[in-house]
Each structure stands twice: as C-alpha cells, then as structure tokens.
Amino acid sequence: MTNRATSTNSPLLELRGITKRFPGVLALDGVDFTLRAGEVHALLGENGAGKSTLIKVLTGVYRRDTGSMQLGGLEIDPQNPAQAEQLGISTVYQEVNLIRELSVAENISIGRQPRRYGLIDWQACRLRAQEALAPLELSIDVTQPLRTYSIAVQQMVAIARALDQQAKVLVLDEPTSSLDTAEVEQLFRVMRQLRKDGMGIVFVSHFLDQVYAISDRLTVLRGGNLVGEYGAESLPRLELISKMIGKEVAQVADMENRHAATQAAGPHPVVLQAQGLNRRGAVEDMDLKIHSGEVVGLAGLLGSGRTETARLLFGIDQPDSGTIEVDGKFVRKHGPRTAIRNRIALAPEDRKEAGIIPNLSVRENIVLALQGRRGWLRRIKRAEQQLLADRFIRALNIATPNSEKPAGQLSGGNQQKVILARWLAMQPKILILDEPTRGIDVGAKAEIENLVTELCADGMALLFISSELAEVCRDSHRIVVLRDRRKIAELTGEEIQLERIMHIIADEQPTEEAEDRTDA
Amino acid sequence: MRTRLRIKPQHLSLVATAAVFLLLYGAAALRYPGFASWFQTTELIATNAPLGLAAIGMTFVILSGGIDLSVGAIIALSSILLAKCLVEWNLPVPLAIPTVLVGGILFGTASGVVIRWFRLPPFLVTLAAMFLARGIALVLTEEKRLSIAGHATFDPLVDFLLFDFNLPALIFVVGIVVAIGVARYTRFGRNVYAIGGSEQSALLMGLPVGRTTVMIYALSGLCAAGGGILYAIGSQSGDASVAQLLELDAIAAVVIGGTLLSGGVGSMGGTLLGVLILGVITVVPVYEGDLNSWWTKIAIGGLLLVFIVLQRLLQRQRH
Numbered sequence: 001m002t003n004r005a006t007s008t009n010s011p012l013l014e015l016r017g018i019t020k021r022f023p024g025v026l027a028l029d030g031v032d033f034t035l036r037a038g039e040v041h042a043l044l045g046e047n048g049a050g051k052s053t054l055i056k057v058l059t060g061v062y063r064r065d066t067g068s069m070q071l072g073g074l075e076i077d078p079q080n081p082a083q084a085e086q087l088g089i090s091t092v093y094q095e096v097n098l099i100r101e102l103s104v105a106e107n108i109s110i111g112r113q114p115r116r117y118g119l120i121d122w123q124a125c126r127l128r129a130q131e132a133l134a135p136l137e138l139s140i141d142v143t144q145p146l147r148t149y150s151i152a153v154q155q156m157v158a159i160a161r162a163l164d165q166q167a168k169v170l171v172l173d174e175p176t177s178s179l180d181t182a183e184v185e186q187l188f189r190v191m192r193q194l195r196k197d198g199m200g201i202v203f204v205s206h207f208l209d210q211v212y213a214i215s216d217r218l219t220v221l222r223g224g225n226l227v228g229e230y231g232a233e234s235l236p237r238l239e240l241i242s243k244m245i246g247k248e249v250a251q252v253a254d255m256e257n258r259h260a261a262t263q264a265a266g267p268h269p270v271v272l273q274a275q276g277l278n279r280r281g282a283v284e285d286m287d288l289k290i291h292s293g294e295v296v297g298l299a300g301l302l303g304s305g306r307t308e309t310a311r312l313l314f315g316i317d318q319p320d321s322g323t324i325e326v327d328g329k330f331v332r333k334h335g336p337r338t339a340i341r342n343r344i345a346l347a348p349e350d351r352k353e354a355g356i357i358p359n360l361s362v363r364e365n366i367v368l369a370l371q372g373r374r375g376w377l378r379r380i381k382r383a384e385q386q387l388l389a390d391r392f393i394r395a396l397n398i399a400t401p402n403s404e405k406p407a408g409q410l411s412g413g414n415q416q417k418v419i420l421a422r423w424l425a426m427q428p429k430i431l432i433l434d435e436p437t438r439g440i441d442v443g444a445k446a447e448i449e450n451l452v453t454e455l456c457a458d459g460m461a462l463l464f465i466s467s468e469l470a471e472v473c474r475d476s477h478r479i480v481v482l483r484d485r486r487k488i489a490e491l492t493g494e495e496i497q498l499e500r501i502m503h504i505i506a507d508e509q510p511t512e513e514a515e516d517r518t519d520a
Numbered sequence: 521m522r523t524r525l526r527i528k529p530q531h532l533s534l535v536a537t538a539a540v541f542l543l544l545y546g547a548a549a550l551r552y553p554g555f556a557s558w559f560q561t562t563e564l565i566a567t568n569a570p571l572g573l574a575a576i577g578m579t580f581v582i583l584s585g586g587i588d589l590s591v592g593a594i595i596a597l598s599s600i601l602l603a604k605c606l607v608e609w610n611l612p613v614p615l616a617i618p619t620v621l622v623g624g625i626l627f628g629t630a631s632g633v634v635i636r637w638f639r640l641p642p643f644l645v646t647l648a649a650m651f652l653a654r655g656i657a658l659v660l661t662e663e664k665r666l667s668i669a670g671h672a673t674f675d676p677l678v679d680f681l682l683f684d685f686n687l688p689a690l691i692f693v694v695g696i697v698v699a700i701g702v703a704r705y706t707r708f709g710r711n712v713y714a715i716g717g718s719e720q721s722a723l724l725m726g727l728p729v730g731r732t733t734v735m736i737y738a739l740s741g742l743c744a745a746g747g748g749i750l751y752a753i754g755s756q757s758g759d760a761s762v763a764q765l766l767e768l769d770a771i772a773a774v775v776i777g778g779t780l781l782s783g784g785v786g787s788m789g790g791t792l793l794g795v796l797i798l799g800v801i802t803v804v805p806v807y808e809g810d811l812n813s814w815w816t817k818i819a820i821g822g823l824l825l826v827f828i829v830l831q832r833l834l835q836r837q838r839h
Contacts, residue, residue: 082726099717119705
C-alpha cells in the first residue's frame with residue numbers, strides 16, 4: 001500500500017516521556033507518541049485516558065512537566081496555541097473553534113491577514129481563502145459569515161485555516177461527532193489527500209469504525225499511561241477495545257454481541273401513542289407507539305428528525321397537527337410541565353447546554369427535577385436527598401468521591417449518568433434518551449446500555465436515540481427508521497439487523513416492504 | 521415576501537439605525553427652519569464631539585464583549601488636568617495636551633491590565649476606575665471650576681475654525697474616519713471582533729487576546745481623555761462635575777448604532793449615527809421652547825428599547 005511506504009519515513013513529531021500533573025491527578029505519566037509524515041495516526045483511549053491532555057500539551061495549551069518534544073528533529077516547546085501554530089502544529093476541535101460572526105475568508109486568515117501599506121488587503125485575503133479551500137474541493141462564498149454554513153463546512157474551514165498556515169501536523173479532535181455519513185466521507189477524502197501530500201494527521205475519535213477506516217497506526221492510552229502503538233491492520237477491533245478499557249477480550253466480545261432480549265412486546269399496554277405528528281421543518285406524518293417495558297430505537301442520520309421527534313413528544317415544540325396520547329388519554333396543551341406530570345422524562349442530547357448544571361453538586365443535580373415536580377414550597381428534606389443521591393451513585397456506578405462534588409467536574413460519561421439519575425429519580429413511565437452515549441467512553445457506554453436493558457425489564461418504556469446504529473440495534477426491541485423527517489420503516493425482533501437498516505437509510509433497496517409494515 | 525432592494529441580513533440593523541436618523545433629522549429640518557443649515561449641522565457635531573469621541577472608544581470595548589463605565593469620569597478628570605497644566609503649572613499647549621492624553625492612556629491601561637490579569641468583569645473594574653477618576657478630579661479642584669479663558673497658547677485652539685468646523689467638531693470627524701479604518705483594516709480591529717465573537721476561539725486561533733484586551737481599554741482611555749480636552753476647548757474650563765453619566769449616553773449611542781452588547785457584531789459607522797441621533801433628540805426641546813428637556817430621556821429610553829428588541833428579533837431570524 002502506498003501509505004505504508006510513505007509512513008516508513010523518519011518521524012515528523014516525536015514526544016518522549018511526557019508527564020503532566022494536575023492538582024491531585026497524574027494526567028500523563030511518561031507517555032511517548034510518534035507521528036510520521038504522511039500518516040493518519042489515531043489517538044485512542046477512554047475518557048480520562050489522557051488524550052485531551054496530550055493534545056493540549058502538543059498544541060501549547062498546557063505546559064508539560066517533564067519530557068521532550070521534537071518536530072522534524074528539532075526540540076520544540078510551544079508556550080501557547082499561537083506558537084504551536086507558527087511551528088506548524090494546527091488543531092481542529094470538535095466544537096469548531098472559529099468566530100461564527102466573521103466571514104469564512106477572515107476566519108481562515110485572521111492573525112495573518114495579507115496587508116498593504118500596513119492595512120488589511122481584503123481582496124488578497126479572499127483570494128487566499130479560496131486557495132486554501134481549493135484542495136478541500138469546497139467552493140463556497142468566502143465573504144459570508146461562518147455561521148451561515150453547516151458544522152461540516154465550518155470544520156473544513158478550520159482545516160483550510162491550518163493549510164493556510166502551512167501546517168505540518170494536523171490534530172483532528174473528535175472531528176466527526178457532528179457530521180453525517182456523507183460529510184464524514186468528505187472529511188476522509190480530504191484527510192487522504194493531505195496524507196498523500198505528506199502531512200502528519202493525529203485523529204481522535206470515539207467511533208471505532210471510522211478509526212479503522214482511515215488510520216494507519218494507533219496509539220492507545222489508558223489512565224494517563226501509554227498502552228502501546230500498533231499498526232491498524234495488526235490490531236483487531238476487539239483487542240483494541242480490550243486495550244482501551246483494560247478488560248479481557250472475552251468480556252468485550254460479550255458486550256459487543258449482546259442483543260436486547262427479543263421478547264415480544266405484545267401483551268404490554270401502549271403507554272405513549274403519537275399519530276400524524278407534523279411540524280414544519282421538523283417531522284412529517286410521524287406515527288409512533290411505545291409499549292411499557294419496550295425499548296424503541298430511533299435510527300436515522302443527523303437531521304432525519306430523531307431529536308425533533310423527541311422534542312415534540314416531550315412538548316418542547318408544539319406540533320402543527322397530530323395527536324399525542326399518554327395511557328390512552330389525549331394530551332392537550334402539551335408542554336414539558338405536562339410531560340413531567342405524565343411521567344415522561346427526556347435526557348437531552350447536549351448534556352452541557354441542556355442538562356448538567358455544573359456548579360451544583362451531584363446530589364443537587366439529581367434531585368433537581370423531582371424537586372421541580374413537587375414545587376419549591378415543599379422542599380425535599382436533606383436526608384431524603386442524600387438517600388436518593390447515594391442510591392443512584394451506587395446504582396449507576398457514578399465515579400465521584402462523594403455526592404457533594406460539583407457535577408461539572410465529573411467526566412462526560414459520569415455527567416451523563418447524573419442526568420439519567422435525575423430523571424430516574426422521578427420514576428418515569430416513559431424515558432426518552434437522546435444520544436445518551438455521545439462522546440463518552442466505551443466502558444461508560446456499556447454501562448448505560450446495560451442500564452437501558454434493565455430499566456425496560458422493570459416495565460419502563462424507553463425511546464432510545466443514537467447515531468451509532470450498532471448501539472440502537474443492540475438495545476432496541478423495535479426500531480423506527482427515519483429519513484428526511486419521515487418514518488420510512490419499522491423493524492422488530494429478528495428483522496433488526498444493522499445491514500438492513502443501513503440499506504434502508506441509504507435507500508439502496510426498494511422500501512415497499514418497509515412501507516407495508518408501517519401501514520400494518 | 522420579496523423586496524427589490526437586497527439588504528444583507530448583517531446590515532439590517534445598521535440600515536434601521538440610518539432610517540431612524542434620517543427620519544428624525546428630516547422631521548426636525550422640516551419643523552424648525554434653519555435646523556439643517558450648514559452652521560447648525562457643524563454645531564450639532566461640535567456639541568456632541570466629547571460624547572462622540574468617548575463613544576468611539578466605547579465601540580471597541582463593547583465589540584470585544586466588555587464595557588467601560590469610567591469614560592465620563594475620565595473626561596472630567598482630563599479637562600481638569602488640562603486646566604491645571606495650562607493655568608497653574610504654566611505648561612505650553614504642545615506639552616499639556618500630550619500629558620493629558622498619556623494620562624488617559626495610563627488610566628485605561630490600568631483598567632485593562634486589572635481586567636486581564638485578575639480575570640475580573642470589566643463592569644466592576646471600570647466602575648472602580650470611574651469612582652477613582654471622579655474622586656481625583658474633585659480632590660484636585662476642591663469642586664471649583666477652573667477657567668482657561670484668555671490663555672495665550674490655548675485661545676487659538678478655541679478660536680480655530682475650518683469651513684465652520686471648530687476644533688472639537690473636526691477632531692470628532694477625523695476620529696470617526698480613523699476609527700472606521702482601524703476597525704475594518706487593521707489586525708487590531710479584527711482581533712477586537714474575534715475576541716467579542718468568542719474569546720476562547722480567539723485564544724485557540726492564536727490571536728493575541730491579552731495584549732488586545734489591554735489595548736482596547738487603553739484606547740478607550742485615550743478617547744475619553746481626548747473628549748475631556750474637547751470639552752475644555754468648548755467650555756474654556758476644567759470642571760470635575762462635567763460629563764456625569766456620559767458613559768451611559770455613550771453605551772446608548774453604541775447600542776442604537778447596532779453594536780451588540782454581547783460583542784462581536786457592530787460597526788463604527790453605526791456609532792456615528794447613534795451619536796447623531798442622541799444629538800438631535802437632545803436639541804429638540806431647545807427648538808420647541810416650551811418642551812421640557814426631560815422628554816429627551818424618555819425618547820432615548822424608548823428608542824433604546826426598540827433597538828435592543830429589534831436586534832434580538834434579527835438574531836432570532838438567523839436561527
């Protein structure tokens with residue numbers, strides 16, 4: 001393979017024995033990392049493994065305590081992101097760190113704008129932006145504000161900024177989290193092109209399929225230590241996972257293959273029924289039925305109407321037409337307050353913006369919704385709060401020294417569990433989980449998936465939304481497939497197969513069969 | 521709905537400001553004979569020059585997501601410092617004016633450094649600066665007005681006229697032109713927008729956030745000191761009690777001019793219009809004769825409310 005040939009070059013970037021200590025935590029303990037020119041090198045590990053810290057040391061956000069860094073054979077010591085960029089190390093972050101209100105052209109060149117007589121030459125600035133975007137096969141109006149473009153385009157602009165800076169090392173930190181399949185493919189095309197041009201790319205991702213699709217080599221970290229460096233082809237997926245989470249391969253295989261108990265949901269009563277839900281720009285003609293004790297998965301790409309459906313069911317948005325019944329009774333004036341009174345709970349997609357209150361303690365975060373339902377006059381007694389908090393910390397295995405730690409200081413996966421605990425404390429009949437496993441590590445993911453299965457065994461109805469199809473397949477009794485804001489298929493039991501769903505979403509098969517089932 | 525005239529969404533707020541100004545100015549011109557005359561126009565600019573200069577500095581501050589409450593007090597302090605320099609310490613004008621300007625820069629720099637180093641909210645730091653500057657001004661004068669009338673090298677500045685523009689009017693006009701250029705055509709200006717848009721992103725993009733922040737407040741201090749000098753020229757005096765709450769007028773002018781208080785969006789041209797709108801509203805009671813000048817406050821309050829609601833609606837439309 002051609003990329004194998006190029007990646008035998010001498011190292012482009014060499015980190016040796018990097019150690020970084022934070023108060024109370026040894027975030028990195030003597031970690032080595034080697035990046036060659038012309039390779040995509042995946043940096044893998046669970047949350048808290050030290051990936052972010054290593055990247056921040058590399059890009060000058062943090063200073064290392066000990067260890068050496070060499071770029072092209074020369075010792076480097078970037079003090080801040082600006083210096084790292086000057087050295088040729090550019091980073092594209094998950095939550096695109098550009099300025100939304102400024103134009104695309106300006107975002108690419110700001111800080112290095114071409115000048116004439118000391119003043120910015122906007123004409124040259126636009127030309128340079130177009131040049132930087134050309135290799136990405138992106139022709140957009142560079143004078144428009146960045147915010148007018150999709151996240152995928154914004155990420156391309158961030159990469160163009162790196163190209164404009166003559167970057168030799170490009171760090172992509174979770175770049176695919178907000179992209180749909182086609183956009184991921186476009187990003188990969190760009191990455192392959194850059195690799196061919198001799199750039200060294202560090203790729204951080206939670207999506208193992210993507211890691212294997214694009215990476216030449218893998219470096220695995222665990223708990224601040226280096227586990228090892230491997231060729232992508234010589235490390236099977238199961239072994240990789242076991243290295244990441246430090247469990248035996250057999251255990252992992254069990255986890256990977258687990259399929260939700262496929263008992264028929266027939267005799268259980270319908271708890272939630274939506275008929276003909278319409279909302280402009282959100283969903284069209286959505287019918288949905290959820291029985292108690294059932295996990296219904298919503299499968300579909302980003303923008304297919306998954307989150308929009310959840311918002312309608314929880315009453316955040318009002319449908320233009322259509323009805324919602326809870327326990328056979330029509331719901332009028334649907335809103336989050338009525339939803340909560342009907343014991344529907346929603347754990348939203350964006351836990352930072354819509355869920356966790358970072359400065360409140362774990363305990364306070366857990367009792368929040370319950371207190372909300374009781375009303376502020378009838379305060380939940382401190383002892384009772386403590387009991388609830390302790391119970392859920394134990395039940396969900398939330399990693400926190402005690403219930404009084406501010407929730408914002410927990411890792412992503414544990415924050416997600418705190419939000420889950422908040423809604424579980426209300427003993428909901430229907431729980432809507434929107435991307436409960438987004439951006440959290442493999443171990444925590446498995447625990448949350450286990451929890452989903454347990455909850456429904458206890459009679460709770462679950463609506464499970466995830467962009468990871470494999471996950472939806474594993475955990476759901478019934479899967480509703482969405483495309484372009486419409487329900488296009490509904491699968492149960494043995495019909496639930498990853499491949500089949502992917503075909504339906506990709507519209508590669510005639511969907512008449514699926515349509516029939518929907519009508520039935 | 522289709523409109524023939526295509527206005528880019530990001531310019532809508534500026535267009536609205538311009539429309540309000542034209543409407544007000546047009547109505548006043550029709551109602552009061554002589555209002556739109558050349559002389560009255562230069563007079564309008566001259567009267568509002570100290571506020572205008574302060575608003576220029578304030579625009580940079582607000583664009584960066586900050587606020588500067590000390591500008592009114594720095595205007596007062598600067599007018600007194602100038603009077604002291606000229607009258608009591610017998611400094612010549614070419615030395616006195618730079619002294620005052622440097623004083624303003626130092627005051628602003630100090631605010632900026634405190635804001636940056638201790639990561640304190642600009643509101644609090646400049647509130648403290650406001651009390652300090654006003655207090656120093658009062659101590660220096662013991663609350664007396666210091667006259668600079670009849671000063672040999674200062675009088676030429678007072679009497680200066682170019683096409684009916686006196687020195688304050690001219691400096692304001694030049695100042696706004698320079699400021700438009702700085703905001704649009706210098707890296708400093710663009711960094712101000714970037715910091716206001718997202719300080720975190722600006723940092724990660726490798727922009728000099730710390731240096732720029734300090735420079736912004738230094739610039740605001742410089743503009744306020746300039747405003748103090750213009751005030752001294754206009755009134756031929758230094759006065760510790762002048763420009764009370766002028767910072768709030770400056771903020772109002774900037775916001776009416778279409779700059780978002782949250783930073784990152786706005787324009788210097790809008791600020792010019794905002795200052796002129798306030799200027800027109802303020803002189804209307806003078807022309808009306810029997811209209812109480814308190815009504816100007818109500819008009820400014822109403823206008824400000826309309827504009828902030830309008831901006832929010834425009835923002836919502838974008839989503």
